[in-house]
C-alpha cells in the first residue's frame with residue numbers, strides 16, 4: 007500500500023523519530039549508563055550519572071526536529087540529501103540519528119543497537135577518550151564540524167557544486183548567521199548553477215539565542231526577514247507557531263513548508279535543465295526556510311530560581327544542575343526524559359520499536375550514510391584521481407646558457423602564469439572535478455591561461471563589454487570578494503572528493519587562517535576513523551607576496567601563514583616555496599596527487615629569473631630540497647666554509663646574488679648552496695604525527711654542516727620559523743634573512759633592502775662569519791664590507807631621489823661561478 011507521507015499517522019511517525027533522537031540527545035549529556043531507565047524499570051542511581059556532564063542542549067531539539075523532517079522528505083521524494091549542522095555543537099543530533107538509523111553501528115561495531123551499545127554511546131559522548139560534543143569527523147554523515155561557527159552555507163555550496171542531484175539540507179544557527187562568513191555566504195546562490203550544480207536548502211534556525219544573548223534575527227519581524235532574504239534573491243518561508251507545545255501543529259506546517267521547498271527546488275532544476283532557464287542573468291529564487299523553533303524546546307522549563315530555561319539563552323549548554331555528586335534535580339531530569347514517552351519508542355533490550363525504526367530512510371539514502379559526506383564515494387571505494395597533463399611538456403627549457411636570466415617571452419618569467427598553463431590543462435581533462443577559487447584575484451594573480459578555456463561562474467547579468475569572462479558556467483569561482491567564501495567553497499568541494507585551488511594574496515590568506523586550522527583538525531581526526539575515506543588535499547596558493555607590492559604597501563605584507571601552518575601537526579601539512587616556474591609546476595603535480603593534506607604553496611606572479619631545469623625542479627619538488635651544484639664550490643662530502651640556503655622566489659634570487667658576490671671576491675671560499683622548497687623537511691618537532699617528512703639528523707648536517715657551520719639563509723617568511731627549526735636541530739650558526747616586518751610603497755628592490763634580505767646585506771653577514779672562522783682575511787673582509795655599504799648607500803639615494811632601482815640589481819643576471 008502506498009504510504010501517505012502527509013497523513014496524520016505518518017507525521018506521528020516523524021514525531022516518534024524526533025522524540026527518540028531527542029531523548030537520546032538529552033540523556034547522553036547526563037548519563038553514562040542505564041540509558042532507558044524507565045523502559046527497563048531500573049531506577050537511576052548516582053553511578054549512572056556523569057561526574058561532570060558537559061555538552062549542549064539548546065540547539066538540539068530544533069535540529070532533531072529538522073533532521074526528522076529531512077528524513078520524511080527523503081522518503082517522500084526519494085532524495086539524495088545530506089545534513090549540515092551549522093551549530094555543530096549539537097553533535098548529538100547527528101550521533102543519535104546515525105545510531106538509530108544503523109549507520110553508527112556499521113561504522114563503530116562496538117556501539118551495538120541494544121542496551122549495552124546505547125550505554126557505551128552515552129558514556130563516550132563528550133567524555134575523556136570518547137567523542138566530541140560537536141559534529142566532528144568522528145560523526146557519521148558529517149562533513150562540517152561547526153565548531154568554529156560560520157561556514158555551513160559555504161561548505162554546503164562547495165559540496166553541491168558539480169553534484170547536480172545532491173541537496174544539502176543546511177541548518178544555519180541564528181547566532182552563526184551573525185558571523186561575517188555566514189552573512190556573506192547567502193550570496194552563494196549568485197554562483198550556483200541549477201543546471202550542473204546541486205541545491206542547498208538552508209534553514210535558518212531562529213531559536214532566538216546565542217550563548218547568553220538574544221540573536222539579532224530573533225528580534226526581526228517576519229516582514230523584515232522576508233525583505234532581507236528577498237533582497238538577497240531568496241524565496242523565504244517560515245515555520246513558526248504561537249503555542250510552542252503544540253507539536254503536531256509544527257509537524258503539519260513543517261511538512262507543508264518543506265514539501266513546497268523541495269518541489270520548488272525541483273522546478274528550478276527542471277527549468278534550468280530542460281527549458282534553458284537561468285542562462286540570461288536571472289538568478290533562481292531558491293527557497294530558504296526560517297524556522298522559529300525555541301531554544302531548549304521541550305526541555306526543562308525553569309531553573310531552581312524560577313528563571314526560564316526553555317526558550318531562553320539558559321538552555322544553551324547543560325540545562326539542569328544534575329551531576330553524580332548532586333542528584334537533587336534527578337526528578338526534573340526523569341520527568342523531562344519521560345516526557346518523550348520512551349516506552350512507546352524503545353524495547354526493553356534497547357532496540358527501537360519496529361514501527362519507529364521503519365521510518366528511517368534505507369541504505370545510502372540515510373543522511374549519515376550518504377557517500378557525499380565520506381569523500382564523495384562509497385566506503386572503501388578507490389578515489390577518482392585527477393587526470394593530470396604532463397607538467398614537463400609545459401615547463402621552461404632551462405640550461406647553462408639561460409639559467410638565472412629572464413626568458414625572452416615575458417609571460418614565461420611569471421611563475422603563476424606558467425602554472426596557469428597546467429591548471430588550464432587540468433580543467434580541460436577534468437571538466438567536472440576541478441575548480442579554481444578566489445576573491446576576485448584570478449586575473450590579478452595571473453592565472454591567465456585559465457581564461458582562454460573557461461569563464462568565471464556568475465549567475466547574475468553579464469554586461470559586456472563592461473564585464474569580462476563572466477558566464478553561468480565556468481571552472482573559476484572568484485567573482486565574490488570574500489576569502490571566507492573561497493575557502494569555504496573549496497573545503498566543501500574537497501571534502502566531497504573533488505580537487506580545487508584557492509589562490510589568494512598572501513597577506514589576506516590570513517583572513518581565513520583559522521578556517522585552515524579547522525580543516526587541518528578535520529583531516530587529522532578523519533584519518534583516525536577507519537570507516538572514513540580519504541580526501542584530496544586542500545590546495546592554497548599565497549601569491550602577490552611580501553617582497554613586491556608595487557602600488558600596494560606595508561598592509562599587503564604578511565607571510566605569516568607559513569608560521570601559522572608550520573605550527574600544526576606536520577604530517578598533514580605541506581608548505582612549498584618553489585623558486586621558479588618549473589619548480590612550481592612540479593610542486594603542483596605532486597600536490598594534486600597527494601592526499602589528505604593542507605598544501606600551502608607560496609608562488610610569485612612577478613617577472614623573475616628562472617633557475618631550474620626540469621630534472622632539478624622534479625627533484626626539488628619531490629625531495630623537497632637539494633644541493634645545487636652549479637651554485638656550490640665545495641665538493642660533495644667535503645666540509646664547506648659556509649652554507650647558503652634559500653626558500654622562496656626573491657630569497658633565492660638574493661641568496662644566489664650573495665653567492666656570486668662572495669665567489670667574485672673570494673673564489674677560494676668553499677660554499678654550498680641548498681635550495682629549499684618543502685619547508686617541513688627542515689623541522690624536527692616534538693610529538694606524534696610530526697615526522698613523516700623530517701630529514702634525518704645525518705642528512706640535515708650533510709646539507710647544512712655540523713653545528714657552528716655558518717649558514718646564511720634567505721627566507722620568504724618571518725625569521726623565527728627558520729630559527730626554531732635550526733634550534734630543534736641544535737644547529738648554531740644560522741644567519742637568517744627573512745621578512746623583518748618593514749616595508750612601504752617603494753621599488754621592488756627596496757622592499758628587499760627594508761628587511762635586509764638583499765644580496766648585499768646577506769653577503770656582509772656571510773663575510774663577517776668567514777672572517778671569524780678564518781676563511782677570509784680580516785682586511786679583505788673589511789674592504790668588502792665597505793663596498794657593500796657603498797652600494798647600499800647608492801641604492802638608498804637613487805630610490806629616494808629617482809624612484810628607481812640601481813643597475814647592480816636591474817642589470818644583474820647569473821653567471822657561472824669560479825671554481
Ligand SMILES: Cc1ncc(C[n+]2csc(CCOP(=O)(O)OP(=O)(O)O)c2C)c(N)n1
Pocket residue numbers: 064065093095153154155156178179180181182183185211213215216217221301322
Ligand atoms: C566563530 C565562533 N565564535 C564563537 C563561538 C562560541 N560559540 C559557541 S556556540 C555560540 C552560540 C551559537 O548560537 P547559534 O548559532 O544560534 O547556535 P544555537 O543557538 O543553535 O546553539 C557561540 C558564540 C564559536 N563556536 N565560533
